[in-house]
Amino acid sequence: MKINRKHIATAVIPIILAFIMAGCWDMVEIETNAFILGIGLDLSESEHGNDERIMVTYQIALPAEMMGSSGQGEGGGGGASTLNISIEAKNLMMAEQTLMATLNQVPNYTHLQVVLFGKELAEKGIANYIDFFFRDSRIRQRTKVAASKGKASEVFKVQPKTVKSTSQYISDLLDENEKRSLMVLMPMDFGIMQRHLIRGLDICLPSIMVKKDTLTVEGAGVFSGNKLVAWLTGSDVMSLKWLHGQPAKGIVNISSGKIKTGDFVFKITDNKVSVKPVLDGNRFIMKVKMDVEGDIGEIQNEKFNTYDIALIHQMEDLVKQKIMQSCSQLFNKLVNELKTDCIELGRRVENYYPDFWEKNKNRWKEYFVNSALEMEVEVKLRRVGVIK
Amino acid sequence: MRERSDWLSNIQITFMVSSAIIGVTVLTLPRTAAELAKAGGFIATFITGVLMALVLVIVALLAKRFPNNTVMEYSGEIIGFIPSKILGFVFFLYFINVVSTILRLFCDAVKELLLKNTPLEILIITFLLAAVYLCLNGISSLAKICELFEPLVIGTMFLVILLSLEDFNFEELLPAFKQDISQWLFAVPHLTISYLGFEVLLFAAPYAQDTSKVVKYGLLGILPSIFIYPLFVGITVGTAGVEAVARSLYPTIQLARYIKFPGGFAERFDIFFMVFWMLGAYTTVSTFVYLSSVSITKLLGLRNYKPFILLIVPVIYVLALLPQNIKEINIFSQYVSYIGLALLAVVIVLYILAVIQKRGKILENENK
Numbered sequence: 083m084k085i086n087r088k089h090i091a092t093a094v095i096p097i098i099l100a101f102i103m104a105g106c107w108d109m110v111e112i113e114t115n116a117f118i119l120g121i122g123l124d125l126s127e128s129e130h131g132n133d134e135r136i137m138v139t140y141q142i143a144l145p146a147e148m149m150g151s152s153g154q155g156e157g158g159g160g161g162a163s164t165l166n167i168s169i170e171a172k173n174l175m176m177a178e179q180t181l182m183a184t185l186n187q188v189p190n191y192t193h194l195q196v197v198l199f200g201k202e203l204a205e206k207g208i209a210n211y212i213d214f215f216f217r218d219s220r221i222r223q224r225t226k227v228a229a230s231k232g233k234a235s236e237v238f239k240v241q242p243k244t245v246k247s248t249s250q251y252i253s254d255l256l257d258e259n260e261k262r263s264l265m266v267l268m269p270m271d272f273g274i275m276q277r278h279l280i281r282g283l284d285i286c287l288p289s290i291m292v293k294k295d296t297l298t299v300e301g302a303g304v305f306s307g308n309k310l311v312a313w314l315t316g317s318d319v320m321s322l323k324w325l326h327g328q329p330a331k332g333i334v335n336i337s338s339g340k341i342k343t344g345d346f347v348f349k350i351t352d353n354k355v356s357v358k359p360v361l362d363g364n365r366f367i368m369k370v371k372m373d374v375e376g377d378i379g380e381i382q383n384e385k386f387n388t389y390d391i392a393l394i395h396q397m398e399d400l401v402k403q404k405i406m407q408s409c410s411q412l413f414n415k416l417v418n419e420l421k422t423d424c425i426e427l428g429r430r431v432e433n434y435y436p437d438f439w440e441k442n443k444n445r446w447k448e449y450f451v452n453s454a455l456e457m458e459v460e461v462k463l464r465r466v467g468v469i470k
Numbered sequence: 471m472r473e474r475s476d477w478l479s480n481i482q483i484t485f486m487v488s489s490a491i492i493g494v495t496v497l498t499l500p501r502t503a504a505e506l507a508k509a510g511g512f513i514a515t516f517i518t519g520v521l522m523a524l525v526l527v528i529v530a531l532l533a534k535r536f537p538n539n540t541v542m543e544y545s546g547e548i549i550g551f552i553p554s555k556i557l558g559f560v561f562f563l564y565f566i567n568v569v570s571t572i573l574r575l576f577c578d579a580v581k582e583l584l585l586k587n588t589p590l591e592i593l594i595i596t597f598l599l600a601a602v603y604l605c606l607n608g609i610s611s612l613a614k615i616c617e618l619f620e621p622l623v624i625g626t627m628f629l630v631i632l633l634s635l636e637d638f639n640f641e642e643l644l645p646a647f648k649q650d651i652s653q654w655l656f657a658v659p660h661l662t663i664s665y666l667g668f669e670v671l672l673f674a675a676p677y678a679q680d681t682s683k684v685v686k687y688g689l690l691g692i693l694p695s696i697f698i699y700p701l702f703v704g705i706t707v708g709t710a711g712v713e714a715v716a717r718s719l720y721p722t723i724q725l726a727r728y729i730k731f732p733g734g735f736a737e738r739f740d741i742f743f744m745v746f747w748m749l750g751a752y753t754t755v756s757t758f759v760y761l762s763s764v765s766i767t768k769l770l771g772l773r774n775y776k777p778f779i780l781l782i783v784p785v786i787y788v789l790a791l792l793p794q795n796i797k798e799i800n801i802f803s804q805y806v807s808y809i810g811l812a813l814l815a816v817v818i819v820l821y822i823l824a825v826i827q828k829r830g831k832i833l834e835n836e837n838k
Binding site: 430432433 | 586
């Protein structure tokens with residue numbers, strides 16, 4: 083028979099296919115994937131000469147356990163649904179190699195939710211350990227970062243009852259409740275970290291505390307360069323968010339003897355913040371303009387008629403004073419005491435005064451400690467709840 | 471010539487131009503723009519786009535003047551036989567180098583981002599063979615694939631831009647407005663590589679059904695990129711900051727990965743983006759493979775370009791493997807873009823000469 087094109091094609095195609103299918107180099111069966119949900123970094127306890135070593139804790143998902151009772155992740159499944167492995171190594175890539183020697187699965191970073199820095203490591207300096215998260219192509223820049231007030235590995239040991247893994251718990255909390263509470267700092271991720279660290283600015287990370295099996299994500303850890311210098315409490319975080327230019331909702335607690343209702347709680351329902359740096363002579367003034375709208379949340383009084391315009395104005399005034407006072411308090415603390423610019427003032431100066439930044443970016447700290455704060459706050463109390 | 475069965479419709483011309491332009495460089499463009507023009511990168515990109523659009527108009531006018539031949543054939547009329555052969559050879563070298571550079575850029579990015587363990591040669595061969603298979607079927611198949619894929623590519627890019635607006639901070643772009651115009655113009659030559667590709671008009675015009683509209687539809691082809699590229703640069707800088715973009719090798723991918731789908735519905739949006747970016751790269755590589763084989767065919771005075779497609783595969787393969795590391799790929803692509811610019815300059819000269827010498831079909835009036 084004549085060899086026509088069809089025959090040649092039939093002969094060539096299988097050869098080509100054979101080449102293509104000869105080895106699927108990157109294929110990993112789904113069951114052999116170790117989905118790393120969270121990574122914790124701690125200072126290693128053992129001494130290895132002069133080498134600084136870190137303890138990397140990997141929280142790995144156990145999908146079989148997670149599927150457990152109900153399919154939705156409601157309620158606690160039986161037993162632990164995650165596996166925590168702590169590995170001591172010099173850097174993160176070495177830790178990954180050792181992980182591969184410890185576990186029968188291939189590490190997979192695609193579902194990494196959160197990375198935690200332990201207190202001791204943060205105080206010593208995280209500079210040597212963050213490049214991995216920026217350089218590796220498998221890590222998403224959206225992964226949240228937080229600092230723990232104790233050891234990061236302790237945090238991962240907490241088994242939350244509402245979700246299957248600690249990492250998911252922290253990530254959900256930061257995503258959802260950050261919008262509703264003034265004690266929770268907005269989530270920091272690697273993208274934001276990279277942006278600040280390249281510019282020589284400082285960062286503040288949400289802080290996590292473990293107390294007897296409960297996790298609290300409250301407050302913030304303030305870094306100067308790559309070292310942790312201070313912890314801020316939940317009430318400071320409110321001003322920290324505002325100075326950052328981040329609108330924040332939550333409650334403002336007013337204790338004052340000046341008002342007839344006694345103490346009351348103002349619930350913020352709407353918030354607009356804008357921050358602008360203004361160059362004044364040789365120093366910068368941070369002009370913050372805020373619009374706050376809210377309701378009365380709770381009054382510490384059994385029966386009081388709040389349906390009164392004069393009273394409403396008085397309440398608005400008190401809230402305004404409290405806001406301005408706490409913001410300037412925090413600003414002074416950052417500028418005078420801690421000397422860290424974790425409120426992105428440097429970034430705003432770079433955007434509004436690029437020439438100045440070009441010349442002075444290496445000496446930004448000197449200018450930062452001379453800056454002043456000017457606030458313009460407007461508070462409006464719109465509603466009082468459902469009773470008078 | 472209009473009776474041939476593989477004529478190209480106007481829309482196909484538009485998408486052929488558009489698909490040859492929007493290719494691999496969308497991945498690295500924000501980095502180049504941010505390195506050179508800092509916050510003003512998006513303005514520099516836009517200026518480059520407008521300039522290239524003007525060049526495209528001239529190229530299209532030249533193609534319109536000689537509606538039945540490719541540039542290889544009519545350049546002889548304008549500048550003489552030997553210069554035209556030299557020009558043809560330069561075109562061939564340029565197209566071959568574009569294919570290998572783009573192929574290498576693409577496969578390197580895929581290897582880094584998706585398939586770390588797969589040998590680079592395998593990635594190059596499979597992609598090249600897929601492009602070759604398309605070209606073997608003729609220009610009308612190529613045009614139909616471009617017409618099919620390109621809207622998807624453009625649509626996905628706009629989707630990425632829209633979804634990234636949530637994290638976009640306009641303040642990061644403010645320094646752009648205080649910059650010197652010289653800083654933008656200085657960046658233009660390096661950014662032109664992203665817009666190269668519309669030389670395809672010179673070779674596709676003979677197959678167009680309605681050559682009188684080539685200018686209009688060619689211009690429509692470059693229009694999406696003039697919007698998408700500056701938007702990408704602007705949004706990447708606005709989301710990540712100038713220094714971070716200048717440091718990131720694949721800023722567009724980082725942008726796609728940063729997208730937070732509301733409700734946590736689709737966590738890995740970047741995979742969706744990569745799929746369509748691959749289609750964009752595929753159309754670009756196929757177009758340039760076609761152009762390389764057609765140019766060498768016409769150079770040798772032959773008619774059937776299909777054997778040449780297979781003959782140049784090993785050449786492209788070897789060239790693609792030539793750069794040793796990622797920095798060398800960068801250098802290669804810069805040289806290729808300079809050759810591309812030089813060729814465009816020559817084409818402009820060709821057009822001027824054609825007008826002066828009154829060659830080609832002079833359409834007195836277009837009654838439309």
